[in-house]
Amino acid sequence: MAFRLTDTHIAQLRRQVAGSVLTPDDAAYEQTRLTWNRSTNHYPALILVPRHADDVAAGIHFAREAGLGVAVQSTGHGTQYPADDNLLIVTSQMDSVQVDPEACIAQVEAGVIWQQVLDKTTPHGLAPLLGSSPHVGVIGYTLGGGIGWLARRYGLAADSVRWIDIVTADGVLKRASSAENSDLFWGLRGGGGNFGVVTAMAFDLYPVETVYGGSLIYSGAVARDALRFYREWIETVPDELTSSITVLKIPSLPQVPEAMRGTIQVIVRAAFVGPATEGAAWMQPWLDWHSPVSNQLHEMPFAEIDTISNDPTQPTAGLGSNEMVDKLSDELIDVIIQYVTNPASPLTFTELRHAGGAIARVPVDFNAISNRDARLYLQMAGLVPTAEAYAAVKAYIRGYREALRPYVQGGVYLNFTKGSEEDHRAKDAFSTANYARLLNLKARYDPENLFRFSYRLTQPEKTNAGLKSN
Ligand SMILES: Cc1cc2nc3c(=O)[nH]c(=O)nc-3n(C[C@H](O)[C@H](O)[C@H](O)COP(=O)(O)OP(=O)(O)OC[C@H]3O[C@@H](n4cnc5c(N)ncnc54)[C@H](O)[C@@H]3O)c2cc1C
Secondary structure: OOOOOOHHHHHHHHHHOOOEEEOOOOHHHHHHHOOOEOOOOOOOOEEEEOOOHHHHHHHHHHHHHHOOOEEEEOOOOOOOOOOOOOEEEEOOOOOOEEEEOOOOEEEEEOOOEHHHHHHHHHHHOOEOOOOOOOOOEHHHHHHOOOOOOOHHHHOOHHHHEEEEEEEOOOOOEEEEEOOOOHHHHHHHHHHOOOOOEEEEEEEEOEOOOEEEEEEEEEEHHHHHHHHHHHHHHHOOOOOOEEEEEEEEEOOOOOOOOHHHOOOEEEEEEEEEOOOHHHHHHHHHHHHHHOOOOEEOOEEEEHHHHHHOOOOOOOOEOEEEEEEEEOOOOHHHHHHHHHHHHOOOOOOOEEEEEEOOHHHOOOOOOOOOOOOOOOOEEEEEEEEOOOHHHHHHHHHHHHHHHHHHHHHOOOOOOHHHOOOOHHHHHHHHHOEHHHHHHHHHHHHHHOOOOOOOOOOOOOOOOOOOOOOEOO
């Protein structure tokens, strides 16, 4: 017989935890359930806002007894599936950050965002491996890999994790590190939120006080040539330089001047770790190639790293997808140009991030992350403020990916995918061996699939069709 949540059960949970327990009748429920990416609009049966790991454990015991699944939300930048009618654990109140500048290690609780880490590390001249936006949550980003502006120099964020504290489906708090529960430690780094609720994590920091970087903007008229030039240029640059190229279609929003709406721009972004003069020299070929419409390259304190991408800070409804690329062939460039410049395109951008470097130097069995040999991460996305826009962007991306298929590597980066796409693509994020190992871990640590709102790890078809072997 199905369990029915009653006021008595909820009152019991409230007595057990120091944090808050919210039902749809509570005033704070509405604000707390909101995701940053407004394309998910979920209505959990219950929200737990824990203060510490014991609260998380109580929530997990409660969910098991009540037959509820457990979803986790820090910021809602990367919600994969809505937590409708289940338990949502919102970690925002677990927000402590501790930095040991001597050991170059930061330790954070589950609800910390990258800006909070930056605020504590940059005064010591130390940098964490955050991504383009400091408003993204540390844990969600890192469990999915974490590619940022230091990626080619210092690798993915997941590769720099020292230990992870996690409450697993049995409601027990465990430390996972290379010394304890090492199998779980292996799978957590890349396996997302599949194995429990992470309550804290420690990771390495790097001595980076400044970077030389920023952006160059070119007119959309040179987009095709810019992509070709980018292809040649990235072959020449050192690992100290991480860069991206974006073909942007300026959205038709009221706040955008009418003349700009729907116009195309190319943005080259970069961050160089090392002397500014060297960074400037590596960027000089772009200035020699064509005069940019805007040149924002300069030496900046690491605390200002977010100004390179200037990601939106206000909640936004967006839908995106991605592919991994080995070679930026002319054919691939033609598909990008066709799909971005099509006047009917509902997408806002296509971005290529230069990978390799330190990402590729890590052995493929180091942790669950695979596809380390991909040269470029290709990401496309559009704004989806309405159900119609969502459907249009989803359909357009499907056609775009179909057209890209002959020219891409077949892998996927899970941090840049969203929603039901992961039902069939999660396995493409991993090598055959790593995926099998993840399935094994899932069966051991979460046999009832309590944590079913992260990337879906499903049994591969008998033929193993679609699984990659690298
Ligand atoms: C504007 C923007 C910029 C981005 N830039 C980058 C980038 O540069 N590089 C990059 O790699 N990614 C980037 N991302 C993707 C981002 O890393 C993922 O969306 C990530 O999942 C967000 O984590 P979050 O905690 O902020 O989001 P949430 O939506 O709160 O969490 C996402 C998922 O992470 C898991 N999770 C979160 N906390 C826990 C926990 N305590 N325990 C267990 N599981 C947990 C859950 O499965 C959850 O559904 C960006 C996303 C956006 C919207």
